[in-house]
Amino acid sequence: MRIIRFRDRENTVMAAITDDHELYRLEGQDFTDLIIQAENKNVSIFEWVSEIVQKQTPLPSAVEELKLLVPVKAPEVWAAGVTYQRSREARNFEATDGKMDVHTFYDKVYAADRPEIFFKSTAARTVGTNDTVYIRSDSDWQVPESELGLVLSRKGDILGYTIGNDMSCRDIEGENPLYLPQAKIWRNSCSIGPAIRLIESVKNPYELQISCRIFRNDVIVFEDTANTNQLKRRFDELVSYLAQDNILFDGTVLLTGTCIVPPEDFTLLPKDRIEIEIPEIGILTNIVGSNLS
Ligand code: DO4
Ligand code: MG
Known part of the structure; x- marks a missing residue:
């Protein structure tokens, strides 16, 4: 069961459920409306959505034809870092000019009880599938x-x-860890989507395959695949550090860290197409633009 948001032909924003074959309209325009509706009915979102699917006739459109939007207007996006060995190695490389035998704060945070969690984005900086990341x-x-x-x-x-997609500047991040917000946050530096898969319909979130493909002039220039079974932390552990003495909002998104890093000589260029796929959720596609274009 996946939740999407889209804009219809009359330009109205709608939220819908898709069970991979059919599309069912939801009352309200955002995933956060579902949270409140389920709470008011005293049922889980999954139960509430299943009831809607049983009672409603499907919409006539196919998901592929829709102009998808971010699946939730996340008021805040946070991100965890150095949660995979591959990320630790990549940060060590950029912070030490490739002297991989130096012990860094990235090694420390990988091993520490407290994970790295940083502020990544706001709704105004976050884009959805088929939008431009800068x-x-x-x-x-x-x-x-x-x-x-x-x-x-x-x-x-x-x-x-x-x-x-936690768009990142490796040179700025590697020059000085105090530059992290500049290496991570700017206009359209975060994308999420294309859908939200409800937890009840995922068998094992620690066995999800994640693939990334980057195309330049329609030719693939980078491709790699990893799996959430390589994650060093548990999701509830990350959430408990984020929530500690903090305020969260309905629809807050916490990114769980990357396990895919392109080779050291790779940098994104305008017009590149990035595809990130988790089969249970879909494909998040973004075209690269520059703030100047
Ligand atoms: O410490 C830098 C950021 C780490 C990060 O974003 C990741 O591991 O995904
Ligand atoms: Mg990241």
Whole structure:
């Protein structure tokens, strides 16, 4: 069971459920409306959505024909870092000019009880599938980060899973860790989508395959696949650190870190197409633009 948002031919924003074959309209325009509706009915979102599917006639459109939007207007997107060995190695490389035998704060945070969690994005900076993600004009080393995203309630419950792209500037991040917000946050530096898969319909979130493909002039220039079974942390552990003495909102997204890093000589260029796929959720596709274009 996946939740999507889209804009119809009359330009109206709608939320819908798709069970892979049919599309069912939801009351309200956002995933956050579902959270409140289910709460008012005293049922889980999954139960509430199943009831709608049973009672309603499907919409006549096919998902492929829709102009999809972000699946939730996440008020905040947070991200965990260095949660996979591959990310730890990549950060060590950029922070030490390739001297991989130096012990860094990335090694420390990989092993520490407290994970790295940073603020990534707001609704205004977050785009959906088929939208443009931007690269910065003051960086020469930029990559997408393919991540599983947890969709949370204000109480810190994990309600569903989405795909996230934590666009990152490796040169800015590697120059000085205090530059992290600049290496991570700018206009259109985060994308999420194309859908939210409700937790009840995922057998094992620690066995999800994540693939990333980057196309330049329609030719594939990078491709890799990893699995959430390589994650060092548990999702509830990450959420408990995020929620500690904090305020969360319905629809907050927590990205869980990347396990796919392109080779050291790779940087994104305008017009590249990035596809991040988790089969249970879909394919998050973005075209690269520059703030100047
Ligand atoms: O510490 C830098 C950021 C790490 C990150 O974004 C990741 O591991 O995905
Ligand atoms: Mg990341």
